[in-house]
Amino acid sequence: MTELEQKGNKIPQYIAALSVCLGSVAAGCVNGWTANINTELDEGKFNDLKIDSDAKGWITSCATLGAMVMCFPIGIICDMIGRKLANLLLIIPFVVGWLIIILAENNGMIFAGRVITGMAGGAFCISAPMYTSEIAEAEIRGALGSFFQLLLTVGILFAYVVAYLVEPKAYTIICAVLPLLFGAVFFFQPETPVYLMKKGRRDDAKQSLIRLRGQKYNVEKELNEIAAMLQESANIQVNIVESMKKRAAQRSSIICFGLMFFQQLSGINAVIFYTSEIFTSAGSDLDPKIATIIVGAMQIFGTLLASVIVDKLGRKLLLIVSDLFMGISIIVLGLFFTLKERDLVDSSTLTDIGFLPVLSLCVFIIMFSIGYGPIPWMISSEVFPPEIKTFASAAAGTFNWFLAFLVTKFYLDLKEAFGGDVVFYIFGVISLIGTVFVVFFVPETKGKSFDEIQRELNGEKSIVPSKN
DSSP: OHHHHHSOOOOHHHHHHHHHHHHHHHHHHHHTTTTTOHHHHHHHOOOTTTOOHHHHHHHHHHHHHHHHHHHHHHHHHHHHHHHHHHHHTTHHHHHHHHHHTTTTTHHHHHHHHHHHHHHHHHHHHHHHHHHHHHSSSSGHHHHHHHHHHHHHHHHHHHHHHHHHHHHHHHHHHHHHHHHHHHHHHHHTSSHHHHHHTTTOHHHHHHHHHHHHOTTTTTHHHHHHHHHHHHHHHHOOOOOOOHHTTHHHHHHHHHHHHHHHHHHHHHTHHHHHHHHHHHHHHOOOOSSSHHHHHHHHHHHHHHHHHHHHHHHHOOOHHHHHHHHHHHHHHHHHHHHHHHHHHHOOOOOHHHHHHHHHTHHHHHHHHIIIIIITTTHHHHHHHHHHTTTHHHHHHHHHHHHHHHHHHHHHHHHHHHHHHHOOOHHOOOOHHHHHHHHHHHHHHOOOOOOOOOOHHHHHTTTTOOOOOOOO
């Protein structure tokens, strides 16, 4: 075989990954929808509906509640009808949910629309990366895998910008159109060869690989590798109870559920959903909507940076640096609110330090994006033993979304009960505790094979990491 025949054409793979991840932009709009229209919701400028803080808490958190219930079902759906069709069918709940919100005559309709769009977004967070991982060659799988998180942050920023430029109803209509654009582009991409082989459709899998790798690629070699992988998976007898008695399964569960806990209890979703309200409360001279856009841009920057350095600096170091600076930055934000809300300094001093809210949240978002944003999900795919990986990953995802629901639902309640500064102190202290958790409990997985990771989790003799 020549070098050309051993390596496939990368362009079709990049196009396929970008096409499926256009849905990430739609999912990002679900996450970012409320951030820059908080004032309009307060003033009844959305369908003339009166929305108090309790209702706004439900509007914000309903999306995470919807996402939570889809972690298990979407894996089953992908196995039943295929990765491509599962992603395309998510257009329906996306559009239906947005239409319910657009036509809402009461708060209950907004709640329902948010749950439905949240279900679509949460399902997409699993089905899109699954599609990407199964169409990519190993050498670019990491790069293509980063597209999902990157375009998710693009979707959040898109929501921030559009909400700034147009009134809420038009903004929501634009959000409803995005899933249709995704469908129009992704419709022409192939099903994954892994799914087709799993269903015994070898000829179709071959055609899929030819489209993704090019005519001169050694298709048969990769088809045989996929067949061997699927056979190995089929030979594993899944018994969750017995598997959980193994030390590796127990330690991997502690690691992954711990990371999910500290990720969400850092307050990230409170920041994403209530960014403009935070800046309004801070009394910053900068337009809260502009500040929100700046924070969204910083999130994209951090995600891009993470994709470049995660395989160079390692997971553990990035998690430690990420959580440490997240904790410090959110505590600094809390200090600003203490000075302001408790009248500890005069107005001129507050004006002088008015840059602190923007600076603190920018640092917080960048640090989250390079570490605690993508890495907990990455580690989940690396440390769970194969016999429990599907179930355990879905359980960890459900746990993550449940915590996101608690944070977004009760953030405003806690703020009103104890003050914005106290809430930020709580988030900051939890982040600092999370830093300690990483130091003592999370292993470095960079450069290690799956077998080496499992040996380490089982407490066996350390293996020198491979260099690939």
